[in-house]
Amino acid sequence: MTERQRVTLEVNGRSYEREVEPRLLLSDFLRHELDLTGTHVGCEHGVCGACTVLFDGEPIRACLMLAVQAEGHQLETVEGLTDDPEKLHPLQQAFWDAHGLQCGFCTAGILMTLLPFLKENPEPTEEEIRLALSGNLCRCTGYQHIVAAVKLAADYLREPAA
Amino acid sequence: MKPAPVSYEAPDSLDAALAALQEHGFDAKILAGGQSLVPLLNFRLAQPGVLIDLNPISDLAWVRESAAGGLSIGAMTRQRKVETHPLVAERAPLLHEALPQVAHPQIRNRGTVGGSLAHADPAAELPVVAVTLGARFRLQSATGERWIDARDFYVSLMTTELQPDEILVEIELPLLPPRTGCAFVELARRHGDYATSGVAAVVTLDDAGQCSQARLVYLSAGDTPMAADRAASQLVGGDLSAESIRAAAEHATTEEIEPTADIHASVAYKRHLARVLTERALASAKARAGGSAGG
Numbered sequence: 001m002t003e004r005q006r007v008t009l010e011v012n013g014r015s016y017e018r019e020v021e022p023r024l025l026l027s028d029f030l031r032h033e034l035d036l037t038g039t040h041v042g043c044e045h046g047v048c049g050a051c052t053v054l055f056d057g058e059p060i061r062a063c064l065m066l067a068v069q070a071e072g073h074q075l076e077t078v079e080g081l082t083d084d085p086e087k088l089h090p091l092q093q094a095f096w097d098a099h100g101l102q103c104g105f106c107t108a109g110i111l112m113t114l115l116p117f118l119k120e121n122p123e124p125t126e127e128e129i130r131l132a133l134s135g136n137l138c139r140c141t142g143y144q145h146i147v148a149a150v151k152l153a154a155d156y157l158r159e160p161a162a
Numbered sequence: 163m164k165p166a167p168v169s170y171e172a173p174d175s176l177d178a179a180l181a182a183l184q185e186h187g188f189d190a191k192i193l194a195g196g197q198s199l200v201p202l203l204n205f206r207l208a209q210p211g212v213l214i215d216l217n218p219i220s221d222l223a224w225v226r227e228s229a230a231g232g233l234s235i236g237a238m239t240r241q242r243k244v245e246t247h248p249l250v251a252e253r254a255p256l257l258h259e260a261l262p263q264v265a266h267p268q269i270r271n272r273g274t275v276g277g278s279l280a281h282a283d284p285a286a287e288l289p290v291v292a293v294t295l296g297a298r299f300r301l302q303s304a305t306g307e308r309w310i311d312a313r314d315f316y317v318s319l320m321t322t323e324l325q326p327d328e329i330l331v332e333i334e335l336p337l338l339p340p341r342t343g344c345a346f347v348e349l350a351r352r353h354g355d356y357a358t359s360g361v362a363a364v365v366t367l368d369d370a371g372q373c374s375q376a377r378l379v380y381l382s383a384g385d386t387p388m389a390a391d392r393a394a395s396q397l398v399g400g401d402l403s404a405e406s407i408r409a410a411a412e413h414a415t416t417e418e419i420e421p422t423a424d425i426h427a428s429v430a431y432k433r434h435l436a437r438v439l440t441e442r443a444l445a446s447a448k449a450r451a452g453g454s455a456g457g
């Protein structure tokens with residue numbers, strides 16, 4: 001049964017149904033089948049964090065799951081943060097304001113890691129922030145601006161619509 | 163890289179999974195959290211014909227008190243669940259301390275306790291914890307089940323006593339005696355990376371404050387979790403003084419462990435690290451055993 005199998009799942013509140021080969025990675029499914037290319041792919045072995053998405057609300061590596069395993073589950077990707085490009089999610093706005101990105105390759109994975117983290121830790125310390133991001137590699141920023149952006153994001157999220 | 167073509171089965175019960183495993187034999191691989199297996203598939207280091215996914219089976223994940231007053235953990239329980247479970251913090255403080263050092267939260271959200279134990283990476287934390295605490299594993303096949311001590315389970319590099327038709331289903335940790343202290347200490351180049359060196363220490367004190375039981379087990383120190391039994395037995399009957407701790411650490415790390423060199427560290431450096439970490443682990447295990455609770 002290496003032939004295609006049907007997957008039905010929900011991504012950013014919308015349901016999709018596709019037939020895919022079992023070997024198709026969830027990361028490639030999002031990018032190539034659903035055209036949700038905001039989820040990036042760096043290493044394909046779980047190290048870089050670029051492909052982090054929310055699976056039933058928890059951050060996971062999309063490159064370490066098969067698309068067929070997502071049958072019946074709910075995913076959130078960076079595209080789900082806002083549906084209006086003119087109005088960024090507070091987390092995105094903070095990264096913009098604090099220069100939390102340069103090339104942006106790592107950013108989607110970092111935002112999806114932080115979304116549940118900031119919900120659980122609305123006032124994180126710098127150490128907690130660095131620990132939370134230990135599974136996300138950034139080759140550009142040196143992390144300083146990312147940490148600053150997370151602090152700013154925590155402020156924005158505590159006082160929405162600032 | 164991408165996985166080679168493979169078939170995928172998602173049985174909805176343990177019996178169905180065991181039947182599928184028996185049918186496909188060596189051609190099948192169990193898919194648990196996928197956090198070690200999928201990288202191997204992506205690199206095509208593993209090319210099984212069939213993946214048998216345990217994730218849809220709802221009753222393989224639990225954390226509860228065992229009949230003997232210790233802890234019972236279902237093999238498919240996510241590492242992150244175990245890390246944050248209050249009963250684990252209370253009954254198995256060593257496991258609680260080791261888990262945050264396993265990879266990153268995103269990996270622990272998927273990775274399972276059983277998967278890490280079955281994968282048997284000598285650099286992994288959980289096999290060391292299981293051996294240190296004297297855990298037992300329940301292995302099930304289509305034809306029956308058996309219990310095996312963690313100590314006997316690990317055969318060599320990524321090789322265990324698991325037979326191709328068996329699934330690890332349950333992990334049982336014994337109840338710690340009173341006045342027992344545990345410590346897990348490791349050094350990794352970056353938090354979440356596999357550690358260059360690491361050690362688990364458990365000591366029990368008697369009423370007079372003398373050490374009545376001690377265990378030392380190392381990761382990244384050989385092909386399997388490496389128990390330094392002679393060094394640990396040197397500590398029994400003594401008062402865990404700084405000198406006796408130093409002597410045990412010296413013995414364990416020069417005579418009993420067998421680290422190999424890699425691009426990050428030479429053998430001499432790994433032995434040195436292990437010695438320093440052993441002293442720290444034993445000192446904190448002793449301090450924790452001194453408290454009234456089980457450390």
Ligand SMILES: Cc1cc2nc3c(=O)[nH]c(=O)nc-3n(C[C@H](O)[C@H](O)[C@H](O)COP(=O)(O)OP(=O)(O)OC[C@H]3O[C@@H](n4cnc5c(N)ncnc54)[C@H](O)[C@@H]3O)c2cc1C
Binds near residue numbers: 047194263276324
């Ligand atoms: C970036 C990264 C960093 C990591 N760092 C660490 C680290 O620092 N320390 C560490 O210990 N681990 C680390 N890991 C590995 C991680 O802990 C894995 O979750 C774990 O090794 C395997 O568990 P799993 O549930 O994901 O199993 P899988 O990957 O699904 O399976 C692993 C192997 O075990 C077999 N198997 C799984 N479950 C069973 C079962 N119940 N019965 C029989 N066989 C079974 C599978 O067939 C496979 O051969 C890291 C992983 C990544 C991607």
Ligand code: FES
Binds near residue numbers: 043050052064
């Ligand atoms: S692409 Fe998934 S972690 Fe790097």
Ligand code: FES
Binds near residue numbers: 100103104139
């Ligand atoms: S901004 Fe370029 S990798 Fe992080």
